[in-house]
Amino acid sequence: xxxxxxxxxxxxxxxxxxxxxxxxxxxxxxxxxxxxxxxxxxxxxxxxxxxxxxxxxxxxxxxxxxxxxxxxxxxxxxxxxxxxxxxxxxxxxxxxxxxxxxxxxxxxxxxxxxxxxxxxxxxxxxxxxxxxxxxxxxxxxxxxxxxxxxxxxxxxxxxxxxxxxxxxxxxxxxxxxxxxxxxxxxxxxxxxxxxxxxxxxxxxxxxxxxxxxxxxxxxxxxxxxxxxxxxxxxxxxxxxxxxxxxxxxxxxxxxxxxxxxxxxxxxxxxxxxxxxxxxxxxxxxxxxxxxxxxxxxxxxxxx
Amino acid sequence: xxxxxxxxxxxxxxxxxxxxxxxxxxxxxxxxxxxxxxxxxxxxxxxxxxxxxxxxxxxxxxxxxxxxxxxxxxxxxxxxxxxxxxxxxxxxxxxxxxxxxxxxxxxxxxxxxxxxxxxxxxxxxxxxxxxxxxxxxxxxxxxxxxxxxxxxxxxxxxxxxxxxxxxxxxxxxxxxxxxxxxxxxxxxxxxxxxxxxxxxxxxxxxxxxxxxxxxxxxxxxxxxxxxxxxxxxxxxxxxxxxxxxxxxxxxxxxxxxxxxxxxxxxxxxxxxxxxxxxxxxxxxxxxxxxxxxxxxxxxxxxxxxxxxxxxxxxxxxxxxxxxxxxxxxxxxxxxxxxxxxx
Numbered sequence: 001x002x003x004x005x006x007x008x009x010x011x012x013x014x015x016x017x018x019x020x021x022x023x024x025x026x027x028x029x030x031x032x033x034x035x036x037x038x039x040x041x042x043x044x045x046x047x048x049x050x051x052x053x054x055x056x057x058x059x060x061x062x063x064x065x066x067x068x069x070x071x072x073x074x075x076x077x078x079x080x081x082x083x084x085x086x087x088x089x090x091x092x093x094x095x096x097x098x099x100x101x102x103x104x105x106x107x108x109x110x111x112x113x114x115x116x117x118x119x120x121x122x123x124x125x126x127x128x129x130x131x132x133x134x135x136x137x138x139x140x141x142x143x144x145x146x147x148x149x150x151x152x153x154x155x156x157x158x159x160x161x162x163x164x165x166x167x168x169x170x171x172x173x174x175x176x177x178x179x180x181x182x183x184x185x186x187x188x189x190x191x192x193x194x195x196x197x198x199x200x201x202x203x204x205x206x207x208x209x210x211x212x213x214x215x216x217x218x219x220x221x222x223x224x225x226x227x228x229x230x231x232x233x234x235x236x237x238x239x240x241x242x243x244x245x246x247x248x249x250x251x252x253x254x255x256x257x258x259x260x261x262x263x264x265x266x267x268x269x270x271x272x273x274x275x276x277x278x279x280x281x282x283x284x285x286x287x288x289x290x291x292x293x294x295x296x297x298x299x300x301x302x303x
Numbered sequence: 304x305x306x307x308x309x310x311x312x313x314x315x316x317x318x319x320x321x322x323x324x325x326x327x328x329x330x331x332x333x334x335x336x337x338x339x340x341x342x343x344x345x346x347x348x349x350x351x352x353x354x355x356x357x358x359x360x361x362x363x364x365x366x367x368x369x370x371x372x373x374x375x376x377x378x379x380x381x382x383x384x385x386x387x388x389x390x391x392x393x394x395x396x397x398x399x400x401x402x403x404x405x406x407x408x409x410x411x412x413x414x415x416x417x418x419x420x421x422x423x424x425x426x427x428x429x430x431x432x433x434x435x436x437x438x439x440x441x442x443x444x445x446x447x448x449x450x451x452x453x454x455x456x457x458x459x460x461x462x463x464x465x466x467x468x469x470x471x472x473x474x475x476x477x478x479x480x481x482x483x484x485x486x487x488x489x490x491x492x493x494x495x496x497x498x499x500x501x502x503x504x505x506x507x508x509x510x511x512x513x514x515x516x517x518x519x520x521x522x523x524x525x526x527x528x529x530x531x532x533x534x535x536x537x538x539x540x541x542x543x544x545x546x547x548x549x550x551x552x553x554x555x556x557x558x559x560x561x562x563x564x565x566x567x568x569x570x571x572x573x574x575x576x577x578x579x580x581x582x583x584x585x586x587x588x589x590x591x592x593x594x595x596x597x598x599x600x601x602x603x604x605x606x607x608x609x610x611x612x613x614x615x616x617x618x619x620x621x622x623x624x625x626x627x628x629x630x631x632x633x634x635x636x637x638x639x640x641x642x643x644x645x
């Protein structure tokens with residue numbers, strides 16, 4: 001990694017950093033109060049659940065955090081509406097600036113697969129790399145599923161009565177919501193705490209924390225290395241100068257590390273707990289399945 | 304003392320007729336003193352008199368006890384924890400030890416070597432006090448089914464056992480008791496226990512919160528009148544379910560009452576029966592039909608789908624992660640080498 005020069009560029013504005021901060025706060029609250037219910041058979045879940053305040057309190061924290069997520073989601077959609085309707089900015093739906101999957105991304109994926117097997121150079125990425133787009137889209141989808149099913153579970157009586165009585169013997173809305181909420185939560189928590197962390201913060205060049213999302217700034221060398229196409233495009237269009245900002249103060253860097261590292265630790269710890277519990281559960285299922293099979297390992301020495 | 308005073312008065316009277324009275328009074332006085340100061344005699348009428356010995360580990364120990372109903376032999380401590388007793392359902396002001404256990408009026412203490420005769424009387428919960436719940440239980444369909452299947456009926460104390468010992472009968476809302484009954488119902492109904500744990504009620508109780516705001520087995524299925532949920536008379540029958548669910552979910556009605564409290568999607572037996580139904584489809588299409596028509600099928604499909612999504616997502620992104628890590632590290636090493644060459 002080159003760290004030449006003091007030139008730093010703005011990657012995320014204050015609005016997006018605020019959105020990310022709100023999502024961090026609410027997501028951690030949601031996971032820490034919700035995950036113990038999924039892994040109810042394990043000691044760490046009991047400890048964590050009691051740490052978060054036990055039965056009514058943990059649930060209330062969960063609901064408050066859900067409301068914070070709604071605020072963040074509302075801000076995001078308000079931003080999208082403002083960009084498209086007021087500023088007439090089409091770039092967020094199509095083109096290199098968009099967070100939606102573009103034809104170029106499919107080429108990038110192919111290029112990356114070739115690069116994995118040392119068959120070519122790594123493609124130059126634009127503003128958003130393809131896996132970041134997948135993360136964004138799955139966050140959007142996940143938030144939607146979690147919000148709808150969460151509301152059904154929050155108001156089970158009212159939501160169940162939305163189903164007509166004739167269908168109710170076949171469609172049990174609260175139960176469906178519980179299954180979807182639980183496994184979507186596992187998917188989201190597992191994804192954020194392992195894949196997202198490893199993809200952004202724990203990459204060899206970013207370890208331990210990618211400060212760009214906290215300070216909003218990225219230095220030139222890192223920028224060129226990570227998003228070459230974006231850098232070149234900005235340079236050609238002459239927009240690079242506009243994004244030039246003074247480097248982050250050491251205080252801001254310290255604060256972002258101070259915030260990022262504990263959250264990183266908690267997230268990785270959660271993944272560890274979840275993974276080990278999953279292995280234990282699978283082992284018990286295996287024992288359950290094979291308890292009627294009697295196989296004497298020493299019978300191989302019989303002849 | 305009163306009798307002594309009496310005698311002196313009567314002696315001063317000095318009549319012949321009074322002499323008999325004097326002697327008899329003296330005799331009764333003697334009896335009074337011997338009875339008052341003899342350590343041999345016990346009249347356990349008050350609770351405090353029982354507790355005098357039964358809270359002292361030096362006085363009482365463990366006794367072998369044969370259960371009068373089940374014939375089970377067990378070692379029972381004769382020690383009574385006063386606090387636990389007062390916290391129990393029978394710990395109020397109006398209850399005395401001798402309400403259930405016989406008193407010591409006719410016990411010959413010399414014959415029993417200082418103590419009293421063991422097993423004064425087997426405790427009988429039913430005859431004088433709890434005949435109504437016992438009758439509803441013993442004549443209910445749950446008990447009848449158990450008799451039909453030759454399963455031994457539980458005694459009162461099987462379920463109503465205290466935390467420290469069977470002797471402290473817990474109150475209905477006692478947290479230990481509520482937790483304990485889940486395990487005791489689940490001990491036989493293992494399949495329903497497992498599926499209960501997959502429901503939100505069971506998840507919360509598994510984490511140790513068993514207060515009355517979360518449903519345990521008895522909150523939905525009733526305490527002594529345990530009828531099959533398909534029975535319209537049961538607490539989960541179409542009419543009664545409104546009240547049963549409405550205790551916690553105000554306004555429960557209509558579609559909400561069709562809730563599946565026991566989802567089967569983690570039950571291996573359910574998948575086996577589905578496979579059997581699929582194999583027997585030509586002979587007996589109704590078997591598979593009933594599985595497809597049941598509300599469990601949507602939950603099961605959703606569950607299997609999510610397991611698939613989870614496996615695919617983590618397998619794919621995990622591989623991507625590892626490969627890109629490896630690639631970055633190799634590129635870095637290459638970069639260093641090329642710099643070195645220059």
